[in-house]
Amino acid sequence: MFLKEIVESHKYLLFAGKGGLGKTTLSATTARYLASRGKKVIVFSTDPQASLTDVFERDLFGKGEVELAGNLYALEIDADRVVSEYQADVRKKILDMYGSVPEEIEDYIKSASAQPAMSESATFDSMIELIMAGRYDYYIFDMMPHGHAIRFLSMASLLDTWINKVVDIRKDSQEVDERVRRMSGKKTHGTEETGILGELQDIKNRLDFMAKIIGGGDTTALFYVVIPEQMAIMDTETAIAEFKKFGIELSGIIVNQVYPRELLSDPDVPEFLKSRIRMQQSNMEIIHRKFADKIVAEVRMMDREPKGFAMLEKTANMVYG
Amino acid sequence: MDSHKDGKKGLASIKSAIRDFVYGMAAHDMVTYSLRTRMHMENLFMLIVMGDMLGIPVLPPYYSLRLLPHVVPHVKTWKRTLLRDRDVTDRMFGG
Amino acid sequence: MVVNAALILVGGIIIYFLIYYFRVKWVDKNMMKCDASRATPANVYMDGVEYFPTNKFVLFGFQFKSIAGLAPVVGAITAAVLWGWLPALLWILIGNVLIGWVQDYFSCMISVRNEGKSFGPLSYELIGPRTRNILMIFLVFYLILIMAAFASLAAGMLKTSINSIFPTAAVLLAGILVGLVVYRMKMNPFVGTAAGILLIAAGTYAGGFLPVTVTDVNVWLAVLLVLCLIAALTPIWSFTQPTIYMFFYVVFFGLIALIATLIFGHPEYIRTDYTSFFAGAAVMPLWPLLFVTIACGSISGWHSLVSSSATSKQIENEKDVAPVTAGSMLAEGALALVALSIVATLSIADTTGADGNQLTAAGIFSKGASALLGGSTMASAYVGLIFIALALAVMMLVVRLGRLTINEIGGEKVPLFKNKYLAAVLFLLVTFILASPTFGGTWIYIWVLFGGSNQLMAGLALMIITIWLLETKKNWMISGIPGVFMIVTTIAALGYASYQSLTRGFAPPISPGNIVAGLIGVILIIAAFIMCIDIYRAFGRTRNMKIAK
Numbered sequence: 001m002f003l004k005e006i007v008e009s010h011k012y013l014l015f016a017g018k019g020g021l022g023k024t025t026l027s028a029t030t031a032r033y034l035a036s037r038g039k040k041v042i043v044f045s046t047d048p049q050a051s052l053t054d055v056f057e058r059d060l061f062g063k064g065e066v067e068l069a070g071n072l073y074a075l076e077i078d079a080d081r082v083v084s085e086y087q088a089d090v091r092k093k094i095l096d097m098y099g100s101v102p103e104e105i106e107d108y109i110k111s112a113s114a115q116p117a118m119s120e121s122a123t124f125d126s127m128i129e130l131i132m133a134g135r136y137d138y139y140i141f142d143m144m145p146h147g148h149a150i151r152f153l154s155m156a157s158l159l160d161t162w163i164n165k166v167v168d169i170r171k172d173s174q175e176v177d178e179r180v181r182r183m184s185g186k187k188t189h190g191t192e193e194t195g196i197l198g199e200l201q202d203i204k205n206r207l208d209f210m211a212k213i214i215g216g217g218d219t220t221a222l223f224y225v226v227i228p229e230q231m232a233i234m235d236t237e238t239a240i241a242e243f244k245k246f247g248i249e250l251s252g253i254i255v256n257q258v259y260p261r262e263l264l265s266d267p268d269v270p271e272f273l274k275s276r277i278r279m280q281q282s283n284m285e286i287i288h289r290k291f292a293d294k295i296v297a298e299v300r301m302m303d304r305e306p307k308g309f310a311m312l313e314k315t316a317n318m319v320y321g
Numbered sequence: 322m323d324s325h326k327d328g329k330k331g332l333a334s335i336k337s338a339i340r341d342f343v344y345g346m347a348a349h350d351m352v353t354y355s356l357r358t359r360m361h362m363e364n365l366f367m368l369i370v371m372g373d374m375l376g377i378p379v380l381p382p383y384y385s386l387r388l389l390p391h392v393v394p395h396v397k398t399w400k401r402t403l404l405r406d407r408d409v410t411d412r413m414f415g416g
Numbered sequence: 417m418v419v420n421a422a423l424i425l426v427g428g429i430i431i432y433f434l435i436y437y438f439r440v441k442w443v444d445k446n447m448m449k450c451d452a453s454r455a456t457p458a459n460v461y462m463d464g465v466e467y468f469p470t471n472k473f474v475l476f477g478f479q480f481k482s483i484a485g486l487a488p489v490v491g492a493i494t495a496a497v498l499w500g501w502l503p504a505l506l507w508i509l510i511g512n513v514l515i516g517w518v519q520d521y522f523s524c525m526i527s528v529r530n531e532g533k534s535f536g537p538l539s540y541e542l543i544g545p546r547t548r549n550i551l552m553i554f555l556v557f558y559l560i561l562i563m564a565a566f567a568s569l570a571a572g573m574l575k576t577s578i579n580s581i582f583p584t585a586a587v588l589l590a591g592i593l594v595g596l597v598v599y600r601m602k603m604n605p606f607v608g609t610a611a612g613i614l615l616i617a618a619g620t621y622a623g624g625f626l627p628v629t630v631t632d633v634n635v636w637l638a639v640l641l642v643l644c645l646i647a648a649l650t651p652i653w654s655f656t657q658p659t660i661y662m663f664f665y666v667v668f669f670g671l672i673a674l675i676a677t678l679i680f681g682h683p684e685y686i687r688t689d690y691t692s693f694f695a696g697a698a699v700m701p702l703w704p705l706l707f708v709t710i711a712c713g714s715i716s717g718w719h720s721l722v723s724s725s726a727t728s729k730q731i732e733n734e735k736d737v738a739p740v741t742a743g744s745m746l747a748e749g750a751l752a753l754v755a756l757s758i759v760a761t762l763s764i765a766d767t768t769g770a771d772g773n774q775l776t777a778a779g780i781f782s783k784g785a786s787a788l789l790g791g792s793t794m795a796s797a798y799v800g801l802i803f804i805a806l807a808l809a810v811m812m813l814v815v816r817l818g819r820l821t822i823n824e825i826g827g828e829k830v831p832l833f834k835n836k837y838l839a840a841v842l843f844l845l846v847t848f849i850l851a852s853p854t855f856g857g858t859w860i861y862i863w864v865l866f867g868g869s870n871q872l873m874a875g876l877a878l879m880i881i882t883i884w885l886l887e888t889k890k891n892w893m894i895s896g897i898p899g900v901f902m903i904v905t906t907i908a909a910l911g912y913a914s915y916q917s918l919t920r921g922f923a924p925p926i927s928p929g930n931i932v933a934g935l936i937g938v939i940l941i942i943a944a945f946i947m948c949i950d951i952y953r954a955f956g957r958t959r960n961m962k963i964a965k
Contacts, residue, residue, distance in 0.1 A: 179653060
């Protein structure tokens with residue numbers, strides 16, 4: 001299968017890989033290509049380091065879903081702002097329910113919000129939100145480096161276990177309450193049931209939904225971006241193994257930033273560059289040996305960083321012909 | 322059963338005292354035991370949803386925060402119960 | 417000396433009442449400055465599950481049931497057989513008046529004044545970390561020994577009281593029935609209770625006609641221990657609790673009937689009042705052994721754990737501490753007097769078995785109580801049932817607690833001990849070795865060792881109280897003197913019992929039961945000495961602190 005066919009036949013397209021390998025550009029390029037085919041497409045960056053704003057040369061940060069051209073949308077969330085809004089929401093809810101926020105609860109809200117995992121979760125949640133709304137034909141996600149991505153993906157199955165456990169505990173508690181009431185006429189007062197169970201159920205539904213999309217296969221394609229450098233190859237190998245642990249198979253590997261081989265026979269190319277190309281060539285052999293059946297595209301090194309609409313059209317033509 | 326019967330006088334108060342006494346002998350141990358079991362369930366529940374508060378993250382804090390408004394009144398008791406020194410001599414009547 | 421049972425019972429109760437109204441109330445008011453307006457832990461830490469204010473009558477019933485079981489009955493009977501009824505009577509009265517209620521009352525009050533803390537944490541705080549471990553050692557052997565002593569008696573009862581087999585089966589069935597009715601069918605507990613009581617009545621009636629004879633004690637021991645194993649491993653509410661709940665009715669009605677016949681039938685104490693200082697075939701010196709033979713009824717360390725484990729966390733008002741704890745203890749003294757009356761109304765000849773030896777406490781209870789209740793086979797069926805119910809109620813809870821203790825203290829060092837099946841089986845295995853005639857253990861020494869572990873807990877509790885009183889500048893002598901007396905007496909008793917057990921154990925034919933018992937005694941003595949060092953240091957430390965202030 002080639003990249004083009006896979007991309008066209010999957011609703012959710014995930015681009016993962018180490019930072020700085022061109023994931024964002026590839027995401028944007030793919031979005032551009034699909035939009036040009038008359039599909040409604042959104043590209044969403046979940047990597048705090050990547051910037052769709054740079055690639056599209058337009059301020060997208062924290063602006064919500066922005067229409068860039070007919071059918072082409074981009075979303076770059078301001079995770080910190082999402083977190084602080086969320087934090088304010090929680091506080092307001094407590095205020096509404098109890099009239100005041102106890103000091104230790106206040107402290108907890110503050111310290112929880114300061115954790116790095118918080119903005120990750122907020123991003124993940126926005127991702128779920130976006131998909132659940134279901135307004136687009138294609139969703140393209142520029143994923144964060146694989147460590148984080150894996151944690152993201154594993155969160156769903158982990159939470160599922162805990163939530164089931166909590167539901168069990170609640171059931172047992174109800175049985176004990178019933179027993180006590182029968183023996184003594186006493187009413188026990190634990191935490192209120194319905195509110196918490198409702199929330200937990202909602203969280204579970206979201207995560208289940210996400211887990212299905214990620215692990216589902218039929219509608220989702222996960223691409224891993226690699227460049228012909230040793231470090232990137234090693235990273236890709238571990239990533240594949242780790243994704244596999246969670247039952248996620250890569251749909252394909254895209255080799256990016258490949259220098260054209262022809263340059264080697266060009267007398268004008270300096271020796272320095274030639275030796276670099278030769279190194280890439282030997283790494284390419286390694287890549288082919290290791291990931292042969294997974295490679296779906298090889299993308300040539302650009303003469304400059306692709307930016308702006310016109311440039312994206314050029315890369316789209318190059319990648320998707 | 323353990324409601325106050327201060328208002329009652331004479332025979333009625335003796336009767337309720339005897340009833341309480343017999344209940345105390347017959348069934349209060351069962352009730353105490355069940356309530357302690359209930360306590361441990363509640364603690365486990367709180368630990369899973371709010372463990373982050375004690376530095377034992379189970380649920381991601383993002384989701385703990387969502388549940389927080391529902392458990393606010395129980396946080397204080399829960400922390401105290403969990404941090405209390407407890408050994409076999411506490412577990413004689415359950416848990 | 418021939419006295420009337422009614423006189424002893426009524427006289428004893430009057431003495432206890434006087435002590436309560438003058439001594440206990442005085443201490444409560446003047447020494448502890450009991451204040452109805454001071455918030456108790458049940459109110460301050462109210463969580464509705466562990467801490468919650470409970471009506472004092474309910475708590476009195478709860479405390480009384482938790483401390484009064486088979487132990488005061490067996491202790492009183494055993495002591496009366498050995499030294500005559502008079503020393504037993506005096507120790508039940510004086511021990512309770514001077515020591516018993518003091519321990520129960522203060523252990524609850526101190527817990528109430530210390531956030532409802534239990535005696536484990538309190539021993540840690542007031543004496544030291546090592547002392548808590550020592551307390552655990554006492555506790556684990558207390559549990560093993562009480563299990564062995566009761567299992568042996570109950571198995572003997574099942575063997576001899578051939579009419580009691582049907583009613584015993586009936587009460588177990590009734591327990592399961594109540595459990596099903598309340599928790600599975602979700603019906604009113606009264607329906608289940610009524611059906612259960614009918615079932616027990618029918619079983620007792622049938623037992624009167626249908627004796628079951630199995631003469632091998634090991635078979636009965638195995639039956640009892642398997643029952644305990646089931647109790648330890650099933651959810652407590654499904655079998656253990658409803659069964660104990662039904663046992664309660666058996667004992668409650670039986671006890672009312674016994675007290676009524678003792679007062680209205682007023683039989684005479686015809687037994688020898690005093691035998692000799694060195695009593696019985698086992699040559700038991702009155703000091704120190706009387707003071708460990710009768711524990712519950714006079715003073716029992718177990719009560720300090722009860723008072724501080726659950727009761728102190730439910731005290732609604734400080735004013736309730738005295739009636740609930742001291743009240744229960746004095747009431748238990750009265751229960752011991754009932755048991756004493758059962759044996760004292762039989763002559764020595766009456767209690768001599770076919771082999772010329774004195775009957776066991778079980779045999780004497782069966783004989784004396786059934787005589788009081790009319791002497792029919794049905795009466796004997798019911799009396800046997802009372803005894804077995806009292807024994808099993810304790811055993812079923814003890815095995816669970818024993819398992820838990822092994823899990824907790826053993827599991828810290830050896831993870832294998834964390835396994836609940838292994839812990840329960842291990843616990844019951846030791847019990848079997850101690851209790852089975854096959855291994856040749858001597859019951860009276862096991863009983864003394866059990867009393868010893870219990871009284872070491874009492875000594876420790878009294879010294880914890882003493883240190884607390886010293887720290888808060890109160891008259892610490894009230895518990896200090898009894899504490900020292902109990903520790904010294906108990907170590908002497910343990911020394912005697914271990915020596916005797918070990919000599920008998922290694923004398924051919926070697927009896928593993930005696931050897932295990934003797935070794936347990938040695939461990940207890942070593943632990944007791946370590947405890948003494950720690951208490952001595954803690955006492956000095958606290959006094960220096962006081963002077964420094």
